[in-house]
Amino acid sequence: MPKPSARERILDAYEQVVIDQGPGVATLEGVAARAGVSKGGLLYHFGSKDALVDGLLERLVRLNDEDLEQARRSPEGVVRYYLRSTITDVAENVPLNRAMTAAILLLSTEPRVAETLRRCTTAVREVMVAEVDDPVTAELVVLVGDGLWLRAAMEGKESPILGQVDTLISRIEAQI
Amino acid sequence: MPKPSARERILDAYEQVVIDQGPGVATLEGVAARAGVSKGGLLYHFGSKDALVDGLLERLVRLNDEDLEQARRSPEGVVRYYLRSTITDVAENVPLNRAMTAAILLLSTEPRVAETLRRCTTAVREVMVAEVDDPVTAELVVLVGDGLWLRAAMEGKESPILGQVDTLISRIEAQI
DNA sequence: GTCTATAGGACGATAGAC
DNA sequence: GTCTATCGTCCTATAGAC
Incomplete structure (x- = not known):
């Protein structure tokens, strides 16, 4: 670059x-x-247009990796950091949210998009499995995160869940 | 018809x-x-092609409503039924899964698709809120369901979660 | 009801001036 | 580096035969 x-x-x-x-x-x-x-x-x-898509996907992977790195170093713990940052990203216009939302909306265009999204999810899962003792909770966190991303792609910034975030996170954390 | x-x-x-x-x-x-x-x-x-998209969306809404109706009548309870049927739909080629996956992949094409998907999510949420006493658990179930749908659109039938389904559902139910 | 043929338009990509 | 102009292709939709 x-x-x-x-x-x-x-x-x-x-x-x-x-x-x-x-x-x-x-x-x-x-x-x-x-x-x-x-x-x-x-x-x-x-x-070419393919190069444009590639540029977006490279940016997405970079932002996702950076976010996970911050989650790992976060004092509040990966679970709380990841879910809170995902929800914040959904609510506000954080770069990672924009890239992820665009990628989900572009799921149609080409197989490379789905592949990249899988790679992002896999990266999140690896971090969760490594940092959280219980594998079921780890999977639950990844799933809820995916749900939040899809919701962001569907309904933008407004979501009924925003007021219940902390309660939700606390419940998930309580299972560890 | x-x-x-x-x-x-x-x-x-x-x-x-x-x-x-x-x-x-x-x-x-x-x-x-x-x-x-x-x-x-x-x-x-x-x-027209728009009519074709409309046909798909109408079918999706119908299948979604039918599935929710079955969930309401299910003896095992809406939570277990909904999550289990969603996971089954993801793993196998159930009509609802095909319509939902296609719709998510078509999120790109037009605003009507996003609108219809929101409508489906809203219908699920209404049933959960009505049937489950705790609103946070209701929201969690909807979120996990959305996560499963996105995962189906991304990675098809294979998902690392399939072996942990029952444990996951039991944990969520335990919170009610 | 289903087909072929074609009109009409949009998009991606190239060529070349500046 | 950024522009305008243009070519070739693909797609939607229509027209009309069967």
Whole structure:
């Protein structure tokens, strides 16, 4: 990644168009317009639409790994950190949330998207299994996280669960 | 629905193509080929691609409502029934699973899909809140169900959770 | 009811000026 | 690096024969 600025701006636009208007509108021209460049300008940075998707997926994996690293180091523990950060990501416009939501909405486009999402889930599961003694609880945390991600993709920032978060986390933690 | 046979066969083909090859390949011609008719034949039953999507979504809502009705009447209780049927649907090729997986993969195409999925989740939540005394547990069940659906869309029939299902359900039920 | 043929439009990608 | 212009392709939808 030699020149981050333009690339990142185009990726931001891509995510935003997918989330706001749906992947159907996420044509090269639509993304370019949102990024403030022309179609030709976009194609200078990403040589094809596949390259654009790859750029988004690479960013997603990086953000997911970074989040897990922070979860591992977190003093409140991986479970509470992961679920709380996921819920926060859903409620606010955190980069990881934008990338993950866009990826889920793009599940259709190509097998690489599903593969990358599986990789993210697997990474989360490995951390949970390693840090939480009980494997069933670990799996439960991953499942609830997946549910939150799907919900974010379906209904955006508003979700009936936001007021019950802490109670929910406490219950899950109590099982460890 | 006067003549179910041809319509249903086309909808089956549509779901299958979306699940197996992705919505990108799910063109009118691809669906028609899988259904054993020509493009013109398909368009006689569904006047447009939008009508085809609508047909899938209507079927999804119907199957979801029927499943919830069965859950309500189930002697083992809504929680156990819902989670077990969701997991079974994920593992095997139950109609509800096929429709739900296809819909999630089609999240991309149009806002109506997200709207319908929200409606399904809302219906599940209403049943859970009505039947389960504790609202936090009700929300947890809906969340875990969503997680299972997303997982089905991502990784198909194989999931590491399948061996831990009953333990997981027992733990959730124990909280009521 | 189901087919073939084709019109009409949109998208991805290339070429070349600046 | 970014632009405009254009080509080729694929898809939806229509028209009309059978």
